[in-house]
Amino acid sequence: MKKRLAKLLLLLFLLLPLPVHAGIPLDAVQASVNKVLDVLRDPKLKADSAKEIKKNKLRVIYKEMFDEIEFSKRTLARNWAKFSPAQQKEFVDLFEQVLEKNYMERILAYSDEKIEFYKESMLSDNQAEIQTRVITSSKEIPIFYRMIRKDNSWKVYDVIVENISLVQNYRTQFNAILNKNTPEQLLDILRKKVKEQ
Amino acid sequence: MKIIFVMKSFVCLAVLFIFLVAGCAHSPARTDSETQSGSASSTSKAKTTTETSADLSGTPASPGNKSANTDEYDDEMEEEGEATTIADPLEPFNRAMYHFNDKLYFWMLKPVAKGYGEVVPEKARISIKSFFSNLGFPIRFLSCLLQADFTGAATEAGRFSVNTLWGIGGLMDPAAGKELDLQKQDTDFGLTLASYGVGHGFYIVWPVLGPSSPRDSVDIAGVYFLDPASYITPWYYDAVTKSMKIVNNTSLSIGEYEALQKAAIDPYVAMRDAYIQYRLNKVKGKSGKTEKVKLQQPGKKEEKGK
Numbered sequence: 394m395k396k397r398l399a400k401l402l403l404l405l406f407l408l409l410p411l412p413v414h415a416g417i418p419l420d421a422v423q424a425s426v427n428k429v430l431d432v433l434r435d436p437k438l439k440a441d442s443a444k445e446i447k448k449n450k451l452r453v454i455y456k457e458m459f460d461e462i463e464f465s466k467r468t469l470a471r472n473w474a475k476f477s478p479a480q481q482k483e484f485v486d487l488f489e490q491v492l493e494k495n496y497m498e499r500i501l502a503y504s505d506e507k508i509e510f511y512k513e514s515m516l517s518d519n520q521a522e523i524q525t526r527v528i529t530s531s532k533e534i535p536i537f538y539r540m541i542r543k544d545n546s547w548k549v550y551d552v553i554v555e556n557i558s559l560v561q562n563y564r565t566q567f568n569a570i571l572n573k574n575t576p577e578q579l580l581d582i583l584r585k586k587v588k589e590q
Numbered sequence: 591m592k593i594i595f596v597m598k599s600f601v602c603l604a605v606l607f608i609f610l611v612a613g614c615a616h617s618p619a620r621t622d623s624e625t626q627s628g629s630a631s632s633t634s635k636a637k638t639t640t641e642t643s644a645d646l647s648g649t650p651a652s653p654g655n656k657s658a659n660t661d662e663y664d665d666e667m668e669e670e671g672e673a674t675t676i677a678d679p680l681e682p683f684n685r686a687m688y689h690f691n692d693k694l695y696f697w698m699l700k701p702v703a704k705g706y707g708e709v710v711p712e713k714a715r716i717s718i719k720s721f722f723s724n725l726g727f728p729i730r731f732l733s734c735l736l737q738a739d740f741t742g743a744a745t746e747a748g749r750f751s752v753n754t755l756w757g758i759g760g761l762m763d764p765a766a767g768k769e770l771d772l773q774k775q776d777t778d779f780g781l782t783l784a785s786y787g788v789g790h791g792f793y794i795v796w797p798v799l800g801p802s803s804p805r806d807s808v809d810i811a812g813v814y815f816l817d818p819a820s821y822i823t824p825w826y827y828d829a830v831t832k833s834m835k836i837v838n839n840t841s842l843s844i845g846e847y848e849a850l851q852k853a854a855i856d857p858y859v860a861m862r863d864a865y866i867q868y869r870l871n872k873v874k875g876k877s878g879k880t881e882k883v884k885l886q887q888p889g890k891k892e893e894k895g896k
Binding site: 396399491492495496499530531532555556557558561562563565566567569570582583586 | 719854863864
């Protein structure tokens with residue numbers, strides 16, 4: 394009896410559209426992630442030749458979803474002010490390329506893992522954390538998105554995968570480099586990194 | 591192989607020694623603030639000088655706004671930086687060990703795990719993983735008890751009996767199912783010590799075992815003594831069992847280490863930071879971190895509903 398009830402409930406849950414809980418930042422992330430999934434699952438783009446089209450589409454979504462300047466500022470933290478405006482611009486650009494080169498392939502390799510959006514907590518009036526998890530056959534990977542409100546739209550400024558903040562991780566690395574080197578040398582390291590890939 | 595065995599007991603002793611020497615007397619908050627204050631004073635000076643130049647450059651954002659923004663980052667930096675740094679006095683040794691482990695992974699573990707993964711189907715590998723995880727029960731159970739987390743200990747005991755009896759010796763995990771909902775207690779001796787207020791100390795990379803700290807090394811020793819596999823005789827069966835466990839688990843997570851390593855600018859620092867962030871967040875999670883959850887305003891919610 395209990396089992397039947399459980400099955401029925403499960404069926405009901407499956408029939409329901411995704412979470413009813415509706416915060417604005419959560420919706421924003423979910424919409425973007427769904428767009429990514431649509432591109433990845435698009436049968437028209439299955440062929441290998443369509444890879445570039447997929448990449449371009451994902452890039453557009455990324456621009457909408459992320460606040461890349463906020464992202465760079467936070468990874469450099471105090472050091473941001475040591476960069477000249479031109480250097481800042483180049484840094485944002487290079488850093489984005491480094492990330493893209495490394496994560497694009499992983500995103501493209503994504504198959505049909507399930508993604509759950511289950512919690513939204515406000516960190517402050519204009520910052521929020523959205524907790525999601527990716528469920529694969531062998532494990533669950535918690536992925537949290539930190540978001541900030543800018544001109545009434547919510548943008549992601551940090552991604553926390555399995556408790557490890559991406560911004561924090563790069564901040565530690567850049568800090569270590571900038572303790573011994575100038576901003577120009579850091580840019581040089583990044584240029585090399587982009588080239589070698 | 592015998593060397594590995596001897597090395598293991600040496601590691602245990604060394605860990606205890608290091609812990610006694612450094613772990614207890616090492617108050618983490620203090621070292622953090624020490625290193626922090628040194629860099630803080632120098633960077634704050636730099637900040638004041640560069641801020642004015644940034645304002646002069648006449649970027650579209652209003653200057654008042656801009657300085658407020660940088661202050662915010664500084665504060666956040668201060669907060670996060672203090673919480674998530676680890677002293678690394680052994681850096682040259684650690685870097686050497688990091689490279690050793692890196693080579694070990696790419697030259698040995700990965701090819702073996704890949705071949706193994708091609709032969710053994712994923713479902714079987716997941717079962718084997720839960721089998722080994724079930725054997726880790728004594729560590730989790732004791733850790734829960736030592737942390738006075740009796741609910742956790744009861745959950746673990748329940749899980750162990752259910753999974754051993756109905757889960758074919760632990761090959762399956764029926765306890766975590768919807769009906770029983772006994773979830774694995776994610777804890778170990780390192781976290782137990784943390785709950786007693788022992789600081790993590792400094793960063794150390796063990797050969798084969800990877801990133802650790804004196805505090806978490808206690809867990810390595812604990813795992814050795816409490817893992818049933820350690821009591822298999824003769825000793826080489828023990829070694830085989832443990833290698834099997836490592837290869838099996840690696841086969842399920844191939845690509846994760848590579849991703850971290852490839853995306854990093856300085857992989858060693860990236861790894862160290864990932865380790866300390868991961869552990870500190872676990873400690874935080876254990877001590878019942880209260881999250882600021884603010885509900886959305888009801889008016890907005892209704893709007894959304896439509």
